Amino acid sequence: MRIKAGDEVVVLCGDDASETPKKVTRIVQGGKKIVVEGVNRVWKHVKRGHPKSPQGGRLSMEMPIDTSNVLLYCANCRRGVRVGYKYTNDGVKYRCCRKCNANLGTIGKPRPQYAKKG
Numbered sequence: 001m002r003i004k005a006g007d008e009v010v011v012l013c014g015d016d017a018s019e020t021p022k023k024v025t026r027i028v029q030g031g032k033k034i035v036v037e038g039v040n041r042v043w044k045h046v047k048r049g050h051p052k053s054p055q056g057g058r059l060s061m062e063m064p065i066d067t068s069n070v071l072l073y074c075a076n077c078r079r080g081v082r083v084g085y086k087y088t089n090d091g092v093k094y095r096c097c098r099k100c101n102a103n104l105g106t107i108g109k110p111r112p113q114y115a116k117k118g
Ligand SMILES: [Zn+2]
Pocket: 074, 075, 076, 077, 078, 081, 097, 098, 099, 100, 101, 102
């Protein structure tokens, strides 16, 4: 499943699993893992001289979770859904909800070979 920063996802596993959609803030490892707002928060103990905390101490930060532990949120169905892929008439790939076929946002660059002719 392709997820972009800014997408809304539902977290399925772990301490922060819930039905409410949460925002993806960062993509890591080329899309294998994602960082989700408020999910998988840890206290990181840092020494003096850390750029984010010059005097040292504890930093609260979000750690990446695997993309297989989330589902893309469909505003139409109001829950996490499995996604399919389709192409628009211009050849742009987009994700669609498997339940209601709603467009869940485009991904990638336009590909002319998939554009509808005529
Ligand atoms: Zn849907």
